[in-house]
Amino acid sequence: MSAALEVTGLGVRYRRTWALRDCSLSVPAGRVAALVGPNGAGKTTLMHTAVGLLRATEGSVRVAGEAAFVAQDKPLYDDFTVAEMLTFGLRTNRRWDGEAAAARLAGLGIPLKRKVGGLSGGQQAQVAVTLALASRPDLLVLDEPLANLDPLARHDVMRTIMAETAGRELTVLLSSHVVSDLEETCDWLIVLNGGRMQVSGDIEELLDDHLVLTGPVGASEAGMRVVSAGRTDRQVGLLVRGAPSPDPRWQARRPGLEELVMGYLRNPESTAMPALTGVRP
Numbered sequence: 001m002s003a004a005l006e007v008t009g010l011g012v013r014y015r016r017t018w019a020l021r022d023c024s025l026s027v028p029a030g031r032v033a034a035l036v037g038p039n040g041a042g043k044t045t046l047m048h049t050a051v052g053l054l055r056a057t058e059g060s061v062r063v064a065g066e067a068a069f070v071a072q073d074k075p076l077y078d079d080f081t082v083a084e085m086l087t088f089g090l091r092t093n094r095r096w097d098g099e100a101a102a103a104r105l106a107g108l109g110i111p112l113k114r115k116v117g118g119l120s121g122g123q124q125a126q127v128a129v130t131l132a133l134a135s136r137p138d139l140l141v142l143d144e145p146l147a148n149l150d151p152l153a154r155h156d157v158m159r160t161i162m163a164e165t166a167g168r169e170l171t172v173l174l175s176s177h178v179v180s181d182l183e184e185t186c187d188w189l190i191v192l193n194g195g196r197m198q199v200s201g202d203i204e205e206l207l208d209d210h211l212v213l214t215g216p217v218g219a220s221e222a223g224m225r226v227v228s229a230g231r232t233d234r235q236v237g238l239l240v241r242g243a244p245s246p247d248p249r250w251q252a253r254r255p256g257l258e259e260l261v262m263g264y265l266r267n268p269e270s271t272a273m274p275a276l277t278g279v280r281p
């Protein structure tokens, strides 16, 4: 499968501050990739660089085809009606599918005559995503599309994205702070922390490749690849990568996505990157 997004040795600096350093990753075409990380991790910087709003200070970003971007603050023009936004899109995009966009908005019950500023937050997010999709991108980049939305609206926006990715070669990169929102929709995970890449990979493969171990203090950790550890006076909880421990005192189970992400974020030194990027396992 060819890569829709290929990031190689990327570094981005704002004046003296490096927002990203030594980042390499590859997202295969057709994937819905979740980009997660704490505040200031560099998510927006990575997305801006991918869509050409920022230039790489070092390294490179390559997108196969056209990218569309929905910014965190959804720069929709409040005084424009939804219909005017569609006309604007038609005039400013080479490949524009206004009919599909109008049909989708009708399906969502969003009136074309309504001013964008008069729509709810959820509806504005739907309009922003629909307009981005109407430009028929190969890569759709969404910077926290679910921020400030209630759970129902979050679910609806994710459903729109899912419906669009089904049956065509659209690749999506979306950032979020809420890992549970991504579980159903995303099949690729990227964890960014302090400007460094920690994880990039297929979510099912990553979950298969990790274990949560719980055991008494003193249970052997020899030979294990510990991602992160939590300890109390009596118990130890570990997230490990690879084979289970031979020590029978450990109880093992498969992690959930949130546990996997939190395990890595707790220990910024741990990485799970494909070998080809040259990052240590």
Ligand SMILES: Nc1ncnc2c1ncn2[C@@H]1O[C@H](COP(=O)(O)OP(=O)(O)OP(=O)(O)O)[C@@H](O)[C@H]1O
Pocket (backbone or CB within 6 Å): 014, 015, 017, 018, 019, 037, 038, 039, 040, 041, 042, 043, 044, 045, 046
């Ligand atoms: N225009 C700028 N000038 C200087 N520093 C910046 C600028 N934009 C971002 N930074 C810095 O770069 C780093 C990465 O910021 P970025 O906005 O990419 O992170 P983020 O992961 O998107 O954060 P958040 O989750 O809070 O949106 C931070 O340390 C931030 O302070």
